[in-house]
Amino acid sequence: MYILLALIGACALGIAVHFMIADRDLRGVALAPAIATAASAILYTSLQWAGVGEDSIWLWLASVLGAVAIAALATWALTRLRRRSDAAARAALGI
Template identity: 75%
Template structure:
């Protein structure tokens, strides 16, 4: 049941990261929170399987904060890719 706390925390911080990262018009509102939540689920589960207890600070830091860092990095990469793609399409169309 503690995994739900990690997932909710990652999702909430993912929402905050969505509003802090530039280029919101180039991506969906759920992209960053969804990535953060999925990564948090994978990290939390993986660390539990490796034997890290629920009382360990590292489990919570890695699953909640680490997932937001990964989600922010992926979101920035997606926005950069989208900008390059849009610029190339404008050049190809002569706009």
């Protein structure tokens, strides 16, 4: 049940990531929170399988703040990729 706390925290901070990164009109509103939630689930589960207990601060830091860092980097990279592909499409069309 503790995994829900990590997932909700990562999702809420993922919403903040969406609003902190520029060019919001180039991506969906659910992209950053979805990436943060998925990364949090993977990190939390992996650390639990590795034997890290629920009382360890490293489990929570990795699964919440680490997931938000992953979401920020992925969202920034996808936005930059989208900006580049849009520029290439405009150049190809002569717009």
